[in-house]
Amino acid sequence: MGSSVLRFETKRLLASGAAGITALLLLGLIAYAGYVGVQHTSEQRGVIETYAADHAESLDAVRQRVAAAESTAVANGESLDGPVAFGSRHPYVIGSAQGRVLTLEPAPLAAFAVGQSDLQPAAVRVTIGGREPMGGAAALDHPLKLLAGHVDLAFVFVFFFPLLVLALTFGLTSAERESGLLRMVLSHPIRLTTLAAGKLTVRAALLFGCAAVGTGAVWLASGAEGGVGRWALWLLVVVLYGGFWLALAAFVDSRVRTPVTAGLVLAACWLGLVVVVPAVVNVVATSLYPVPSRMDYVTARRTAAGLAEREGAASLARYFNDHPELTTVEEEEADFPMLRVAQDERIAEALAPVEARFTEQKAGQQRFVRALGYLSPAVLAQQAFLDVAGTGHARYAAFDAQTEAFHEAWVDRFAPAYFERQPLRLADLDALPTLDPQIESTADLLSRLAGPLAALALLAALLGAAASRGYGRAGSAL
Amino acid sequence: MTLTIARKEATEMARDGRFRWAVGIVLVLLLGSLVAGWTHYASAEAERATAQASDREVWLGQGEKNQHSATHFGAYAFKPTTPLTAADPGVLPYTGTSVFMEAHSGADADFRPAEDATTVQRLGSLTAASTLQLLVPLLILLLAFSAFAGERDAGTLRQLLSLGVPRKRLALGKALGVASPILLLVVPLAVVGVAALALLDGPGSPLATLGRASMLVGVYVAYFVLVLALSLLVSAWAGSSRTALVTLLGFWLVTSFVVPRVAVSAADALHPTPTLTAFEESWRAEREALPPWPDRVAEIEERLMEEQGVDTPDAITASVSGVALYEAERDETDLRRPLYAALGEQYETQTQTAQAVSILSPLLAVQLVSMGLAGSDHAHHRHFADAAEAYRYDYVQALNQDMIDENADWSFTVGREMWEEVPPFTYQTPSASWAVGRYGLSLGVLGAWTLALLVALPIAAGRLRAA
Numbered sequence: 009m010g011s012s013v014l015r016f017e018t019k020r021l022l023a024s025g026a027a028g029i030t031a032l033l034l035l036g037l038i039a040y041a042g043y044v045g046v047q048h049t050s051e052q053r054g055v056i057e058t059y060a061a062d063h064a065e066s067l068d069a070v071r072q073r074v075a076a077a078e079s080t081a082v083a084n085g086e087s088l089d090g091p092v093a094f095g096s097r098h099p100y101v102i103g104s105a106q107g108r109v110l111t112l113e114p115a116p117l118a119a120f121a122v123g124q125s126d127l128q129p130a131a132v133r134v135t136i137g138g139r140e141p142m143g144g145a146a147a148l149d150h151p152l153k154l155l156a157g158h159v160d161l162a163f164v165f166v167f168f169f170p171l172l173v174l175a176l177t178f179g180l181t182s183a184e185r186e187s188g189l190l191r192m193v194l195s196h197p198i199r200l201t202t203l204a205a206g207k208l209t210v211r212a213a214l215l216f217g218c219a220a221v222g223t224g225a226v227w228l229a230s231g232a233e234g235g236v237g238r239w240a241l242w243l244l245v246v247v248l249y250g251g252f253w254l255a256l257a258a259f260v261d262s263r264v265r266t267p268v269t270a271g272l273v274l275a276a277c278w279l280g281l282v283v284v285v286p287a288v289v290n291v292v293a294t295s296l297y298p299v300p301s302r303m304d305y306v307t308a309r310r311t312a313a314g315l316a317e318r319e320g321a322a323s324l325a326r327y328f329n330d331h332p333e334l335t336t337v338e339e340e341e342a343d344f345p346m347l348r349v350a351q352d353e354r355i356a357e358a359l360a361p362v363e364a365r366f367t368e369q370k371a372g373q374q375r376f377v378r379a380l381g382y383l384s385p386a387v388l389a390q391q392a393f394l395d396v397a398g399t400g401h402a403r404y405a406a407f408d409a410q411t412e413a414f415h416e417a418w419v420d421r422f423a424p425a426y427f428e429r430q431p432l433r434l435a436d437l438d439a440l441p442t443l444d445p446q447i448e449s450t451a452d453l454l455s456r457l458a459g460p461l462a463a464l465a466l467l468a469a470l471l472g473a474a475a476s477r478g479y480g481r482a483g484s485a486l
Numbered sequence: 487m488t489l490t491i492a493r494k495e496a497t498e499m500a501r502d503g504r505f506r507w508a509v510g511i512v513l514v515l516l517l518g519s520l521v522a523g524w525t526h527y528a529s530a531e532a533e534r535a536t537a538q539a540s541d542r543e544v545w546l547g548q549g550e551k552n553q554h555s556a557t558h559f560g561a562y563a564f565k566p567t568t569p570l571t572a573a574d575p576g577v578l579p580y581t582g583t584s585v586f587m588e589a590h591s592g593a594d595a596d597f598r599p600a601e602d603a604t605t606v607q608r609l610g611s612l613t614a615a616s617t618l619q620l621l622v623p624l625l626i627l628l629l630a631f632s633a634f635a636g637e638r639d640a641g642t643l644r645q646l647l648s649l650g651v652p653r654k655r656l657a658l659g660k661a662l663g664v665a666s667p668i669l670l671l672v673v674p675l676a677v678v679g680v681a682a683l684a685l686l687d688g689p690g691s692p693l694a695t696l697g698r699a700s701m702l703v704g705v706y707v708a709y710f711v712l713v714l715a716l717s718l719l720v721s722a723w724a725g726s727s728r729t730a731l732v733t734l735l736g737f738w739l740v741t742s743f744v745v746p747r748v749a750v751s752a753a754d755a756l757h758p759t760p761t762l763t764a765f766e767e768s769w770r771a772e773r774e775a776l777p778p779w780p781d782r783v784a785e786i787e788e789r790l791m792e793e794q795g796v797d798t799p800d801a802i803t804a805s806v807s808g809v810a811l812y813e814a815e816r817d818e819t820d821l822r823r824p825l826y827a828a829l830g831e832q833y834e835t836q837t838q839t840a841q842a843v844s845i846l847s848p849l850l851a852v853q854l855v856s857m858g859l860a861g862s863d864h865a866h867h868r869h870f871a872d873a874a875e876a877y878r879y880d881y882v883q884a885l886n887q888d889m890i891d892e893n894a895d896w897s898f899t900v901g902r903e904m905w906e907e908v909p910p911f912t913y914q915t916p917s918a919s920w921a922v923g924r925y926g927l928s929l930g931v932l933g934a935w936t937l938a939l940l941v942a943l944p945i946a947a948g949r950l951r952a953a
Contacts, residue, residue: 044751051761058763123608127580127601147762148829150836151577151864153750154600157608166609167743268728275735283620284515287612291522293604301530302597303537303564306584310544310562318549370602377604387606394605401605 013198013206027214030176034169034218041164042226045119048158049230051145052118052130056111059131059142063109070101071437078434091429093343099432100345102440103422107135109142110414110443112407115398116235119226120242121162122146123399126154132411134418137352139411161223162393165246166386167282169219170253174274176211177257179267180204181479186266201479204262208254219246237450241457242396248464249389255471262478285384289377297373300366305359312358316351323350334427345426349419374401381460385467388460395457398447402456407445414443488659491651495663499629508628509671512621516675519614520573527572534564537584542910550899553885553892554811560588561881563874563911565595568695568861570702573679574615576862579603585871587878587911589815589886592822595871615856618672618706619849620742623713626668627734630717633660634950635727647950657947661718668710676703697918702859705929708936709852715939722946745847753839759832765825772821776814783810807896808889815886819879826875830868837864841927848935851928858925861915865924873913881908 021027077096078088092098111131118125130144146154157163181204184190194200220243227239257274264270316323324342327350328334337346381387394400421441424430448456499505541562548559563585571578582595600607610616637643646656680699717734724730760768777785786809787799794802837854844851857863885908892898922929 055761055763062763124605127598143762145761148759148765150750150754150759150833151580151867152837152840153754154580155577156747156750159744159747159751163747171739268731272731279624283610284612286606286609287616288515288518290604290606290609291519291612293606295522295525298526298529299602301533301537302583302599302602303533306562306564306597307537307540307544310541314544314548314559366602374604377606381606386609390609391605 013203014210017206017210021210021214026176030172031214031218034172034215035222037159037164037168038161038219038222038226041159041161042119042222042229044158045122045160045226046230048122048125048145048160049114049119052114052125055143055145056113056130059109060111066106067437070106071434073101074432074434074437088431088433090431092431093429094345097431098345099422099425099430099436102432102437103418103426104136104345104348107133107140108414108418108440108442109133110411110445112403112445114232115238115403115447116232117227117230117238117242117397118399119230119232119397120160120223121394121397121399122158122160123162123394123397124401124404125399126158128404132407134411134415136349136419136422138356139415161226162390162397165219165249165393166390169215169246169250170278170282170386173211173215173250173253174257174271174278176215177208177254178261178271178274180207180258180261181482182261182264182270183267185482199480200482201476204258204475204479208258212250212254215250216243216247219243219250238396238398238453241450241454242393244461245389245392245396245457245464248461248468249385251468252385252464252471255468255475258475259471259478262475262482281384282386286387286390289380289383289387293373293377293380297369297376299369299373300362305362305366308359308362309355312355313351315358316354319354323347323354326350327353331423334424337427349423349426374405382463385464388464392457392460395453402448406448410443410445414441417441488655488662491656491659492662492666495633495660496666499663499667505629505667508625509667512617512625513671515612515621516614516617516671519612519617520675520679523572523575523613526575527567527569531567534566534583537562538564538911545908546902546905548905550901552896552899553889553894553904554589554807554896556900556905557589557882557885560586561908561911562586563870563877563913565867565870566913566915568698568915570695570698570860571862573613573702574856574860574862575611575613576615576857576860577864577867578862579607579611581864581867585874585878587874587881589811589882590818592826592875595867595874615853615860619709619853619856622668622672622710623849624738626664626710626713627717627738629667630660630664630714631721631730631734632727633664633718634721635724635730636721638725639727643950653947653950654944656950657718657722657943661714661943664717665711665714668714672706672710676706679703698859698861698921701918701922702856705852705855705859705932708932709848712848712932712936712939715936715943719939719943719946722943722950741847741849745843746850746853749840749843749847749850750836752843753836756839757832757835759829759836765829769822769825772825773818775821776817779810779814782814783807786810786813803893805889805893805895808886808892808894812883812886812890815879815882823875833864833868837924838927841925841931844928844931845934848932851931851935854928855922855925855932858921859918861921863921863924866916866921869916870913874911877911884908 073096081088081097094100109131110133112129114125125144126146126149128144129141131142133140133142181190181200184193190200193203223239223242223246227235256277257270260270260273260277264273324337324347328337330353342350377387378391381391391400395402418441425432454461541564545559545561548556551559565581565583565585567578579600580598583597583599585595632639634643637646647653680696680703716737717730720733720737721727721730724733776782783806786806787802790802790804790806790809791797791799794804796802799806840850841854844854854863858865885904888894888900888904889898892900
């Protein structure tokens with residue numbers, strides 16, 4: 009009986025034209041969103057390549073200057089390993105002036121969700137003095153565009169996909185109940201639950217089929233290398249999130265008498281879960297966990313910098329106290345790079361509590377949003393989509409932690425060289441510390457997303473079970 | 487008779503439990519968003535004032551140093567906001583909050599609050615503006631969609647018309663009936679809000695804020711009237727209340743979530759802003775036109791030797807460094823400002839394009855005007871950044887000029903007296919008329935929509951059919 013229902017419902021849906029319109033609309037939206045995402049990712053890659061090329065060019069210029077300076081030193085009969093004065097062969101030219109540019113390559117599915125990539129840095133320049141973020145392709149975008157957001161695949165699936173699900177399912181059986189057709193259909197040996205399940209299955213197959221075909225085409229068009237696992241994970245999120253809305257539509261349909269009432273109830277659910285709850289979660293999170301003001305940060309930095317500058321000698325003495333392994337240099341012997349390193353460390357020490365408070369509050373806000381996200385499937389789905397696309401909080405937080413660790417390694421590599429006046433050798437330029445930010449494996453990602461995905465699955469299952477009971481009772485009543 | 491119809495409509499709504507729930511939810515969200523917005527504004531404004539004062543103290547206490555070293559020590563300008571941004575923060579989260587003003591560098595704003603926010607922010611934030619722009623119109627159309635269509639479905643419209651009730655009066659009565667509960671919701675809040683603003687201190691004169699607030703209330707009331715007229719028009723035209731509801735919800739959805747995004751994307755596609763790397767490349771190319779530092783110094787030495795009739799640079803009785811720094815700053819600024827101005831114009835063109843597209847969505851027009859009046863749009867941000875840039879240039883050149891006046895070289899130092907001569911950075915928010923002037927197109931769109939609907943509604947009501 010189940011297969012007859014499926015065949016019958018497929019024919020009905022195709023004949024009604026609703027299937028065609030829905031499929032066209034969904035595929036059209038996916039195509040447009042895919043174009044937006046591919047365009048943005050391609051611009052982002054262009055910017056990153058420019059940063060990498062500029063950095064390589066600057067390193068090459070340094071290499072040439074060092075080579076020329078070494079030739080001059082050899083010609084003058086000087087030792088290439090002896091103490092070096094401030095100049096072309098001083099490690100400062102790399103450690104502080106040039107630094108290391110670390111880029112964050114777009115993840116394989118980056119074209120699926122612009123996410124935070126229009127706000128977060130595409131690269132970071134690390135010097136002894138600190139980390140300088142370098143903006144991505146959208147760094148100069150009109151703030152209105154950032155406020156409105158992009159019509160990318162994440163937006164299409166979080167906002168529009170539920171509407172298409174609801175448009176196709178809101179009168180699943182209530183329309184037939186209202187017209188009296190349902191009584192006639194149920195005069196055959198078929199249960200209302202089976203009929204509704206058949207209708208839902210056909211609609212789900214249409215929607216998920218379009219989603220798979222459309223996103224697969226976008227993935228291929230994006231020219232990304234790898235990412236099959238992530239694409240499968242994206243589809244899993246689509247199925248679970250779409251499954252929730254299908255189950256909700258069935259649940260409402262099983263309990264109301266007219267399609268208009270079902271439509272109104274489902275529209276209110278969409279409004280509440282997709283628009284209102286996320287907005288409330290956002291405002292509650294920012295109110296309960298306000299991130300310390302950047303203005304305080306600026307003020308603290310200025311005060312610390314002023315103090316370190318005024319107390320140059322004290323900063324240096326303190327630096328040697330903290331680094332007994334380094335050769336102590338008297339203040340009058342200290343050159344600009346040495347003073348700079350000592351002052352930078354003093355500033356970093358003064359800022360450490362401010363930064364710790366900042367990081368703590370940001371992490372608290374993020375944890376709070378993750379927890380409150382369970383109030384809305386839209387928040388769960390949005391965060392999962394961004395994580396799968398590699399444009400969410402997790403990837404940027406990981407990159408931030410990696411560059412911070414790299415900064416420490418960079419300071420450890422160069423600061424001693426300043427005090428020991430070690431010359432920069434050509435071979436050193438080929439052995440500079442580097443960082444290749446690895447993207448999280450699909451398995452790790454899946455295990456991190458297990459909670460939200462399980463919650464979506466559980467919600468869908470509970471609503472489905474409740475709908476099944478509702479149909480059972482309604483079928484008996486007919 | 488009109489009032490009787492209005493009273494009947496309002497009474498029916500007041501008795502409807504769903505209506506009471508809907509109004510209650512909207513009211514709670516509106517009040518909640520206002521409280522959260524105000525708390526955020528008050529703490530941000532206090533932090534700004536403290537930070538600006540602290541920065542001045544840091545500047546004054548920077549110790550003895552060369553004048554030009556002080557221009558690199560620099561100063562910060564922290565962006566003030568108007569109290570109205572508590573209701574409509576607009577693009578504030580996406581624009582920088584502070585500008586570091588130093589020599590040889592444009593006054594770019596740093597630290598966009600959105601960079602520190604969670605990803606859920608991109609799903610939308612609850613503000614008084616978003617509640618007024620999305621939820622109140624939705625409430626209006628849910629109240630009004632069945633005004634005629636519902637009566638037609640139930641067969642009571644035929645009854646009403648057979649009694650000889652004039653169609654236009656019926657429409658007016660229905661409109662007043664739906665409007666009165668909405669007015670009861672919005673007017674007290676608006677009056678309290680405007681009165682609170684009148685009693686407040688904030689950047690700009692309280693009177694200017696009051697003027698902006700009053701205009702803001704006017705814009706929102708006009709938009710609600712527009713939505714009400716549209717809902718009644720659709721209800722009069724639609725064959726059934728189901729058709730009316732679907733049409734109005736579709737309109738709300740498209741104008742709220744689709745058109746604003748597509749409009750700004752279209753504006754960006756038609757008038758693209760450069761990428762950061764392209765912009766920096768343009769600046770590098772411009773800067774290459776300037777003489778390298780040694781050449782500039784040599785040219786100035788030549789000039790001064792000729793002016794003073796001496797033969798060697800050592801005999802010059804003027805600060806060559808001071809003159810070189812002054813002229814370098816002037817030349818760099820002359821090249822940099824047009825680049826930034828062109829970028830700013832591109833943003834302005836994008837805003838104008840979005841305003842033109844708002845013909846498809848009066849809500850977009852309201853959103854643009856609202857953030858303009860609240861002072862949370864990009865134009866206000868640019869106004870602030872321009873003021874910071876003007877201050878930067880003036881103080882940097884004043885210190886470079888002091889080097890010239892004092893015939894100072896790099897080892898010459900000055901102290902607190904000199905730093906006190908540099909006035910603190912102050913900023914005056916532009917007038918309400920300046921803000922409104924930038925959104926003429928949006929106001930025109932809003933006016934045209936309202937006018938067209940107010941003309942069309944009596945016509946549609948006059949042709950009202952019972953079936």
